[in-house]
Amino acid sequence: MKxxxxxxxxxxxAAAYLIVILAVMSTTVMWNYLKGAxxxxxxxRYLLLGIGVFLFLITNSYNFKDLSFIILTVCYLLVxxxxxxxxxxxxxxxxxxxxxxxxxxxxxxxxxxQGQLLLDSYANIVLIAAAVSLFFYVFxxxxxxxxxxxxxxxxxxxxxxxxxxxxxLYFHQPLQDQMYLGHHVIRNTGIFTEAxxxxxxxxNGLIIELFVKKxxxxxxxxxxxxxxxxxxxxxxxLLGALxxxxxxxxxxxxxxxLNLKIVIPGIVLLLLLGIVVIHIRKSGGSSYSVRxxxxxxxxxxWSRHPVFGAGFGNESALIKLFAFHxxxxxxxxxxxxxxxxxxxxLALYFLVPFFVTLFAPTRRYLLPISALLLLExxxxxxxxxxxxxxxxxxxWFAVLNDLREPxxxxxxxxxxxxxx
Numbered sequence: 001m002k003x004x005x006x007x008x009x010x011x012x013x014a015a016a017y018l019i020v021i022l023a024v025m026s027t028t029v030m031w032n033y034l035k036g037a038x039x040x041x042x043x044x045r046y047l048l049l050g051i052g053v054f055l056f057l058i059t060n061s062y063n064f065k066d067l068s069f070i071i072l073t074v075c076y077l078l079v080x081x082x083x084x085x086x087x088x089x090x091x092x093x094x095x096x097x098x099x100x101x102x103x104x105x106x107x108x109x110x111x112x113x114q115g116q117l118l119l120d121s122y123a124n125i126v127l128i129a130a131a132v133s134l135f136f137y138v139f140x141x142x143x144x145x146x147x148x149x150x151x152x153x154x155x156x157x158x159x160x161x162x163x164x165x166x167x168x169l170y171f172h173q174p175l176q177d178q179m180y181l182g183h184h185v186i187r188n189t190g191i192f193t194e195a196x197x198x199x200x201x202x203x204n205g206l207i208i209e210l211f212v213k214k215x216x217x218x219x220x221x222x223x224x225x226x227x228x229x230x231x232x233x234x235x236x237x238l239l240g241a242l243x244x245x246x247x248x249x250x251x252x253x254x255x256x257x258l259n260l261k262i263v264i265p266g267i268v269l270l271l272l273l274g275i276v277v278i279h280i281r282k283s284g285g286s287s288y289s290v291r292x293x294x295x296x297x298x299x300x301x302w303s304r305h306p307v308f309g310a311g312f313g314n315e316s317a318l319i320k321l322f323a324f325h326x327x328x329x330x331x332x333x334x335x336x337x338x339x340x341x342x343x344x345x346l347a348l349y350f351l352v353p354f355f356v357t358l359f360a361p362t363r364r365y366l367l368p369i370s371a372l373l374l375l376e377x378x379x380x381x382x383x384x385x386x387x388x389x390x391x392x393x394x395x396w397f398a399v400l401n402d403l404r405e406p407x408x409x410x411x412x413x414x415x416x417x418x419x420x
Contacts, residue, residue, distance in 0.1 A: 012109075022045075028193045043094035081096060091313030095312045098386050106349075124392075125205075129190055133198075134229075147166050150164070151163075156193055168343060186226065188230035191213075200331075200388060202231070203243070205237060210247040246368040291379075294381075301340035305340070306344060308346075312346060334378060351374075354371070388398070
């Protein structure tokens with residue numbers, strides 16, 4: 001029996017890493033856009049769905065709440081597809097597949113008390129990717145050492161661009177470099193086409209390290225934070241700093257040592273950091289004006305299609321309203337983009353968990369996680385990003401099931417802390 005259990009554990013561990021790898025591969029990683037790449041992103045999403053369904057079918061324990069919620073969720077999504085303004089089949093891989101796959105996978109792992117295994121796998125992959133990118137960023141991009149460097153071409157927005165690959169484990173992209181205060185600086189985008197995709201990947205790893213793991217490993221947290229800084233993403237720096245502050249405040253609150261003399265200076269410092277970052281953004285280029293334009297466009301399209309939106313994944317409805325002065329056709333404001341393309345109906349799928357954790361005392365220990373995920377989608381166009389959808393699916397499960405008993409989250413007794 002021991003060997004069977006051991007084999008089962010190895011299978012689940014391998015499945016956990018495979019799920020995370022497929023989730024990352026179904027996003028904007030460079031390997032999907034290199035010249036000669038032939039595997040569509042949708043393929044990874046379909047594989048992920050297949051694994052999720054397979055794990056769900058081989059599970060030998062079911063409960064009514066899990067099954068009923070999955071059925072209700074699928075029906076909820078099918079209603080959206082039926083009433084969607086856009087061709088549902090054209091955007092099927094963007095919409096139904098990733099949401100359903102993420103939901104099934106997380107339910108299976110959590111019901112088998114394997115939620116921690118899945119999250120640990122994600123955190124370990126983030127740590128490896130951060131260490132590799134930081135190494136090549138310092139010694140390759142900054143110091144100029146030719147560590148397996150090869151110039152190659154990738155296609156982004158149907159246009160060819162040049163990049164320097166370092167052993168195909170890190171890519172220096174001149175297109176992503178920035179001008180800050182009159183100085184040219186190189187950004188660390190790791191294996192991703194753009195910094196926002198990489199920062200999302202890193203930020204969710206940081207959330208796991210800070211709020212999910214029972215014991216904190218400071219060198220792991222520090223490595224992720226340093227890597228976030230090298231992306232030179234203002235949103236990543238702010239969210240990373242906020243995550244650390246929230247983790248510290250949660251720790252003090254759980255210990256009954258929360259003191260306004262500590263809280264207020266921390267919040268003031270964070271606000272000052274935000275002001276500095278915004279100033280750098282304004283002086284560094286068009287990023288600020290692009291976000292303002294995204295906000296205007298998103299609200300305009302949503303006002304025309306308030307309930308079901310213009311069609312999930314149908315970003316062309318927004319792009320055709322771009323201001324004439326814009327230099328790129330990428331969307332950066334996630335919540336308004338979600339409302340414009342999915343309407344209030346689909347946005348509720350993303351927003352309900354946040355309201356539950358805000359108003360349900362038994363779920364307050366999830367509040368920092370839900371707040372950070374909400375901020376991610378507000379300031380980044382990531383509603384179709386598989387990594388974000390996995391995080392959302394896990395939050396959905398956490399809202400419906402108290403995960404403190406299986407110890408998938410850090411121990412935190414809200415009621416006990418209130419009595420201190």
